[in-house]
Amino acid sequence: MKLMKQIFLFRGIGIGKKEKIGTRLIVSFLVLPFLLSFGFLTYLLFSKLMANIIMFLILILSELLISGIGTFFLYRLLHIKFWFFKKLENRRLLYRHLLENRLFYTVKKKDRNDKIKFPKVYFKQDKYTISVSFQLEGRQFQDKFLNIGGALEIMYSADLMDRKTEKGYITYVYSADTILSRISANAVRVGKQGLKLMEDVYWDYVHNPHLLVAGGTGGGKTVLLRSILNGLLRIGIVEILDPKQADFVSLNELPVLKDRVVYEVSDMIEKVIQVKENMEVRYATMRQMQKDKNQKELGNFQEYDLKPVFLMIDEFPSFRSMIAEDRENFIQAELAMSALKQLVLKGRQAGFFVITSTQNVKSDDLPSTLKDNIMTRISVGRLSQYSYDVIFGEENKNKEFKYVEEVNGERVFGRGYFGVSGTPAREFFSPKLPSSNEFSYYTEFEKLERLELEFDKQETIISVYSAKALAEELGVDYRLFKKYKSEFETAGQEFGKTFGSSDLILFETAIKLKTSGKTYQEAITESIL
Ligand SMILES: Nc1ncnc2c1ncn2[C@@H]1O[C@H](COP(=O)(O)OP(=O)(O)OP(=O)(O)O)[C@@H](O)[C@H]1O
Numbered sequence: 001m002k003l004m005k006q007i008f009l010f011r012g013i014g015i016g017k018k019e020k021i022g023t024r025l026i027v028s029f030l031v032l033p034f035l036l037s038f039g040f041l042t043y044l045l046f047s048k049l050m051a052n053i054i055m056f057l058i059l060i061l062s063e064l065l066i067s068g069i070g071t072f073f074l075y076r077l078l079h080i081k082f083w084f085f086k087k088l089e090n091r092r093l094l095y096r097h098l099l100e101n102r103l104f105y106t107v108k109k110k111d112r113n114d115k116i117k118f119p120k121v122y123f124k125q126d127k128y129t130i131s132v133s134f135q136l137e138g139r140q141f142q143d144k145f146l147n148i149g150g151a152l153e154i155m156y157s158a159d160l161m162d163r164k165t166e167k168g169y170i171t172y173v174y175s176a177d178t179i180l181s182r183i184s185a186n187a188v189r190v191g192k193q194g195l196k197l198m199e200d201v202y203w204d205y206v207h208n209p210h211l212l213v214a215g216g217t218g219g220g221k222t223v224l225l226r227s228i229l230n231g232l233l234r235i236g237i238v239e240i241l242d243p244k245q246a247d248f249v250s251l252n253e254l255p256v257l258k259d260r261v262v263y264e265v266s267d268m269i270e271k272v273i274q275v276k277e278n279m280e281v282r283y284a285t286m287r288q289m290q291k292d293k294n295q296k297e298l299g300n301f302q303e304y305d306l307k308p309v310f311l312m313i314d315e316f317p318s319f320r321s322m323i324a325e326d327r328e329n330f331i332q333a334e335l336a337m338s339a340l341k342q343l344v345l346k347g348r349q350a351g352f353f354v355i356t357s358t359q360n361v362k363s364d365d366l367p368s369t370l371k372d373n374i375m376t377r378i379s380v381g382r383l384s385q386y387s388y389d390v391i392f393g394e395e396n397k398n399k400e401f402k403y404v405e406e407v408n409g410e411r412v413f414g415r416g417y418f419g420v421s422g423t424p425a426r427e428f429f430s431p432k433l434p435s436s437n438e439f440s441y442y443t444e445f446e447k448l449e450r451l452e453l454e455f456d457k458q459e460t461i462i463s464v465y466s467a468k469a470l471a472e473e474l475g476v477d478y479r480l481f482k483k484y485k486s487e488f489e490t491a492g493q494e495f496g497k498t499f500g501s502s503d504l505i506l507f508e509t510a511i512k513l514k515t516s517g518k519t520y521q522e523a524i525t526e527s528i529l
Contacts, residue, residue, distance in 0.1 A: 007198030011133040011169065012124030017116075019095035022088055034067035075210055084131065087125045090176075093155055094123055094132065103141055119145075128181050137168040145170055150171060150398060159417075160399065161426035170521045175427050179407050182429040185223070186232040186439050195231045197378075197431060201418055203228075205308065206300065208375035208420045209348040212366075212390050213357040219381015221357055222247040224430040226441045229353065233448050234255075236308035236351075239275055241268045243318040253490040256448040265326045268319060269336040275311045275352065276339035280462050281455055282306065282350040282501035287505060298505060301351030307451055311343065316356040317365045338496045343368045345493055346502045361387040369494060380416035380430050380521040392425040393418065399425060465499040474507050484510055487524045 010484035042049070042059065049056040078085040090401070098104060098118060107115040120135035132152060148174045155159045158174035165171075181199035189196055194204035203211055211228075215221030225247070226351045232238050233256050240261040242248040250260035262271050282301065289304045290297075301308065311320050323333040344354050354374070358365060360383055382403040389397065396419065404415055414430030465473060471481035484507055486497065495503060506527055513523035 007385050012122035012131060014488050015095050015123055017122045019092045023092050030071045031067055034070050037412060038063035038238045040450055049185060090125060090130060091123050097155060119241045128175060130176045133169045133171040135169055149434060159427040160424055162424055176244055178427040182352060183431050185227040185431040185433045188431050190231050190235045203376050205353050209353055210344055211355045212376040212377045214361060214387055215380040215385060216360060216382040220430050221380055221505055223433050224380055225357060225415060227431040232310050236310055237453060238310045238312060241313045241319055243322050244315050245313055248314060248426050254445050256445055256450045265322050266329055269323055269329055269332045272336040273339045277462055278453060279343060279347055279350050279352040281504055283501035283505055284463060300349045306351055310355055312355040313373050314357050316358050341494050344370055344373045360384045362388045375421045377419050380414050383465055392419045395422055396425050463501055470499045474511060487520050
């Protein structure tokens with residue numbers, strides 16, 4: 001089957017001279033009814049008109065003018081309203097681009113005019129995307145085709161979502177009419193592919209863990225975070241830090257979030273540390289389950305039917321500066337920042353995820369551990385170029401991020417970009433908030449059942465190890481333990497002053513892999529949770 005797919009890979013329909021013929025045919029069809037009816041009218045009035053030549057000329061000119069305007073109107077209408085015509089128009093634009101940029105071969109003909117031959121360029125358009133594939137295979141236009149993505153992005157006023165090179169072709173994928181795949185804030189749910197945010201956009205938190213939401217003032221960040229809550233509260237436990245005491249405090253009244261929204265410095269610090277400790281207990285529980293099930297490798301939280309836990313921090317820079325300024329809690333604040341980093345580094349397998357939001361990003365707003373390990377990023381509203389650079393990274397450095405206020409003549413809110421680290425960012429529309437008499441987050445959340453962790457923190461003893469105790473537990477020499485630790489640190493891991501179950505599992509897996517014949521580096525990379 002796979003082989004058949006490779007053999008009959010459908011890249012789209014080739015671009016060629018037929019595009020020009022297609023446009024001519026459409027125009028001819030549209031103009032024909034005008035010409036026929038006016039021709040008939042002129043025929044009926046012919047004898048009278050011959051008596052007044054001026055009237056005759058005025059009539060002919062008016063008929064031509066009306067035919068021209070009418071055809072133009074119908075042509076535009078068809079292209080705006082009907083997908084088939086939109087597709088034809090997009091094909092024609094591509095054909096014109098190739099022609100005007102001389103991206104074709106000239107075939108010399110004896111005694112006749114030279115002929116034009118187009119390179120292999122395929123076009124495919126479906127509901128939300130346009131894909132254009134160009135043949136490379138070392139041919140004349142290879143270098144040009146490798147860099148044509150930006151020009152097409154402008155030509156189609158669409159967003160480049162993906163750029164794939166495979167089997168001698170480069171394919172650019174653009175989002176088209178992205179707004180059509182917008183969903184309602186009331187339809188945000190978690191399914192197999194993750195948290196659905198648009199018809200074809202999911203936050204797949206298991207594979208692309210942690211989420212950063214950035215939005216300029218009034219850009220729609222709060223609405224988006226609340227829509228995200230609407231999906232996540234149904235399947236997991238959400239803890240919220242609202243340092244500005246702005247948009248989430250009122251939700252603390254609801255059963256589903258009772259005592260789960262905090263804003264005082266000491267409470268926020270305590271909450272982060274508590275969530276990290278819960279992650280440690282979860283790892284210890286999972287390790288036990290693994291043993292009970294006689295499994296060779298530790299699975300992820302879903303395999304043990306455990307619920308995901310989300311720590312949402314609204315306005316991360318405010319949280320960070322508030323805890324840093326609080327002299328009384330200095331040590332605890334350090335512990336909280338370290339706990340947060342541990343959550344981001346090790347939370348995925350245990351089902352612990354961090355969601356942070358920020359306005360425009362300034363140079364030292366996000367510690368690099370967070371920046372590098374938060375895999376999914378979303379922007380809404382207007383952001384500075386610097387913010388786009390930080391949020392969407394190297395991969396998108398040549399992308400033109402636009403601020404769009406209106407789509408199809410209507411004011412839009414919550415428009416921005418969605419990206420997974422290391423891939424091109426794509427246009428995004430935050431789930432649309434229905435009118436206030438149809439929907440309110442508060443009433444929606446009021447109906448939700450409160451979900452709990454699988455253990456009661458009061459009764460669970462968490463294991464805390466010193467470095468020496470951990471080495472002993474692992475059954476390795478202390479010096480060897482330090483060697484592993486430094487290898488982990490080189491790979492970007494961070495450790496607190498003491499170690500927990502997550503660290504125990506991390507080292508245990510690495511040691512097992514190393515003993516099975518892998519190199520240190522392989523063992524370390526494969527064991528990172
Ligand atoms: N997805 C959306 N659908 C419909 N309207 C929206 C959407 N997002 C934002 N809006 C509109 O924009 C307004 C501002 O949005 P929101 O409060 O989320 O902005 P914000 O980025 O959180 O602003 P601030 O940072 O100033 O709090 C909302 O009150 C709403 O009217």
